[in-house]
Amino acid sequence: MDTALLAPLRDAARKTVRTLDNRTPADRDRAIDGLRALALLAVPTGHWLIGGFTLDTDGALHNASLLTSFGRLSPASWVFQMLGIFFLVGGYASVLSYRRALARGGSAGGWVRGRLVRLGRPVLGVTAVWAVLLPLLHGLGVPEATLRTGATLVIQPLWFVGVYAGVTALTPYCVRAARWMGAWAAAPLLAVVAVVDSLRYGPFADAMPSWLSLLNLLPGWMFGYQLGVSWGERRLGRRAAWVLLLGGAALFAALLVFFHYPTSMVGVPGQDRTNSHPPSLLVPALAAAQSGAAILLHDRLARILRRPGLWAPVVIINLSAMTILCWHQTAMLAVAVPASFLEPVAGLTAAPVTLGWLAARLAWLPLFAAALVLISRTARRFEAPWTGVPRARRALAAVLAACFALFALGLA
Known part of the structure; x- marks a missing residue:
């Protein structure tokens, strides 16, 4: 392409990068934003790489997983499962925001309501x-x-938002626990998950009720959030970070080797046990190791993100955080559904049963990303306050959302 045509695009990009850098407050913790962006990108990347489709004789799409055929690739899920980091930085950022709100004369309840609405x-x-x-x-x-199939994929990431909202609502109590116990405030959460796992996987597992595993839902994910709150309260330093890194890694390895936990951090069709829905002890173990590493690398990452060219994409990703989370599956479906009217397409609608499928799926990722960018241009407006939107429209949106949830959950 002619360099003369590229020059205006280059100049516009440089101007945007400089503007984003100049508008960033000097006291902004760039490392926290960088960690959040990394955790955010891991969600669509992991879903797009592992989640595939099969076509039935009627041309309908059904969910399939690459890990069903290639279980040896399960360790890749250790890299893409970065929700522990997301909860860590969420707790850290929340305690700073909560402190500022109280300093301005706001109430704990008002802060929680504002967060839940967002x-x-x-x-x-x-x-x-x-x-x-x-x-x-x-x-x-x-x-x-x-x-x-599409409704199931769309609603899958939204469970995370529900759990995160529940954890966020408990922030005032997390702050009190952190001020009282420091980093140890997360230990009881780990203990609860360990006890529940010992009951549901132990010698008396057959006698345990099926709902028992749901008791892990809150403490399993809240563990990383509580660590973040303790970090934000300056009650978690480098020494504790080393303990988290080494202790979490040791516990993670022990659970895999000696207690035979499933290797994959995500659910795999056909497996009796899963580590993430609801979380097993492997989830907080990985979160501990990731959190320790993140805290130890915080200062170095902050220095790296002083470079405007690296900081700009972090800003853009953070500004579209919920849009990325809520719409990335829609972006993949926007490509796959039209293709379902054709013969099976490698890496898209053909069954994920060969390594060639994975190679083809890698080639599709840029198109998924482009679709997400296009969708985000419109969908980002849902993140902004709905000022000026009549109550009737808000009520209609709530009714429509409820109808979709019923359909996605198979209740309609």
Whole structure:
């Protein structure tokens, strides 16, 4: 391409990079934003690499996993499962925001309500839009089975938002615990998960109720958040970080080698046990190791992100955090659903049963990313305050979101 044509694009990009750098407050913790961006990008990358489709005889899409055929690739999920980091930086950022709100004369309840509203808007947006899309796509000839597959994929990441909202609502109590116990405030959460795991996987597992595993849902994910709150309260230093890194890694290895926990950090169709839905002890073990590493690397990462060219993408990703989380599966479906009307396409609608599929899927990732960027240009408005939106429209969006949830959960 002619360099004369590229020059304006280059100049515009440089101007944007300089503007984002200049607008960043001097006291902004760039390392925290960098860690959040890294954890955010791991979510769509992991889903796009591992999650595939199969086509039935009617041309309908069904979910499939690369790990079903290639279990030896399961250690890759240790890299892409970075929700521990996300909860860590969430706790750290929340305690700073909470402290500022109280210093301005706000209340704990007001701060919590504001946070929950921020988390809820994008979720309400994506589910309401999909409630409208479902009948439209069905009218265009998309099979109902494909629509159910798509609804399942869209709603999957939203469980995380629900858990994160619940943890966020407990921030005032997390702060009190951190001030009282320091980094040890996370230890009882780890103990709860260990006890529940010993009951559901121990010698009396057959006598345990099926709902027992749900007791791990909150403490399993809250562990990393509580560490972040303790870190934000300056009660978690480098020495504790080393303990987390080495202790978490040792516990992680012991659970795999001696207690035969599943290797994959994500659910694999056909496996009786899963580490993430709800979390097993392997989740906080990995979160401990990741958190220790993140704290130890904080200062170095902050220095690296002083470079404007590296800082700009971090800013952009953080500004679209909930949009990326809520819409990345839609971006993949935007490519896969039209392709389902063709013969099976390698890396897209063909079954993920060969390493060639993985190579082809890597080639599709840029198209998924481009689709997400295009979708985000419109969907990001759901993250902004809904000022000026009539109550009737908000109520309609809530009704549509509820209808989509019923369909996605197989209740409609």
